[in-house]
Amino acid sequence: MSSDISTATVGNVIAQATAQLDAAGVAESRREARLILAVALEVDPATVLGYPERRIDEAALTRLDRLIARRLKHEPFSRLKGTREFWSLDFALSPETLDPRPDSETLIDAALAHLLDRRAPLRLLDFGTGTGCLLLALLSELPNATGLGIDILPGAVETARRNALALRLGARARFSLGDWDRGIEGEADVILANPPYIPSQEIPSLAPEVAAYEPRGALDGGPDGLDAYRALAPATRRLLTRGGLACIEIGAGQTVPVAELLRKSGLMINEIRRDLSGIERCLVATR
Numbered sequence: 001m002s003s004d005i006s007t008a009t010v011g012n013v014i015a016q017a018t019a020q021l022d023a024a025g026v027a028e029s030r031r032e033a034r035l036i037l038a039v040a041l042e043v044d045p046a047t048v049l050g051y052p053e054r055r056i057d058e059a060a061l062t063r064l065d066r067l068i069a070r071r072l073k074h075e076p077f078s079r080l081k082g083t084r085e086f087w088s089l090d091f092a093l094s095p096e097t098l099d100p101r102p103d104s105e106t107l108i109d110a111a112l113a114h115l116l117d118r119r120a121p122l123r124l125l126d127f128g129t130g131t132g133c134l135l136l137a138l139l140s141e142l143p144n145a146t147g148l149g150i151d152i153l154p155g156a157v158e159t160a161r162r163n164a165l166a167l168r169l170g171a172r173a174r175f176s177l178g179d180w181d182r183g184i185e186g187e188a189d190v191i192l193a194n195p196p197y198i199p200s201q202e203i204p205s206l207a208p209e210v211a212a213y214e215p216r217g218a219l220d221g222g223p224d225g226l227d228a229y230r231a232l233a234p235a236t237r238r239l240l241t242r243g244g245l246a247c248i249e250i251g252a253g254q255t256v257p258v259a260e261l262l263r264k265s266g267l268m269i270n271e272i273r274r275d276l277s278g279i280e281r282c283l284v285a286t287r
Helices: 011-024 029-041 045-050 060-070 077-081 100-112 133-141 154-166 200-206 227-237 255-264
Strands: 083-086 090-094 122-127 146-151 173-177 186-195 240-249 268-274 279-284
Touching: 011 060, 011 100, 011 122, 011 154, 029 045, 029 060, 029 077, 029 133, 077 083, 083 133, 090 133, 090 154, 090 268, 100 146, 100 240, 100 268, 100 279, 122 133, 122 227, 122 279, 133 146, 133 154, 133 173, 133 186, 133 227, 173 186, 186 227, 227 240, 227 255, 255 268
Parallel strands: 122 146, 122 186, 146 173, 186 240
Antiparallel strands: 083 090, 240 279, 268 279
């Protein structure tokens, strides 16, 4: 962006950044400019709004230039900031974790709606844990529950562990490197899963914020988008307690084929939950 330090006020810099982001096709460019400036200044976004005449020092301006350059390449704001809010909790991101989406909160809503006793000593299992957002969000609502998160990527496992400690849930959450249920013994009362479900050929056509910056393994569901569910269905059936609950995220239009895979594995579909956009997003299943 390279603003002149002599004219680098909050108001001027936001105007310049907005124009650049708008030209690059970034939606809500002025809002993003304010948020990125707040990261560069290491302040709350409300502070940026309240003081347009504030001068920006050279160090902050350098940070801002670097952040804007990254956003112009369509790197998502959450990755510039390094965190994403999910279920009103902050989760650190890493290159090997999927950026948590509000749509996935549908799984937490569904689980809580079906759990009659939130103080029970439940055992939770989260397949493809990533940042740990699903497991840790649900643990935050279930004070006596414990949980295990599984991921195939070492960086994701380490990120989830750090998030658990930061959220003061480390004593009740464990994270392990693994491939679905391989090597896991014992049963779980609640199973959560947000597997990769984008058909391989559709990934290049996704928004660049997704296609270029999300880990491919967290997106790619194989030719028909269902590869992960073929492994997940029998794994869920094997590890779910009788009367237990599985909340599994699905992509748009995948309700019928995924439900059939779950049924063939011996699971019963109790509910289909829609996200805030009205898309069928979560299958709730039991043994």
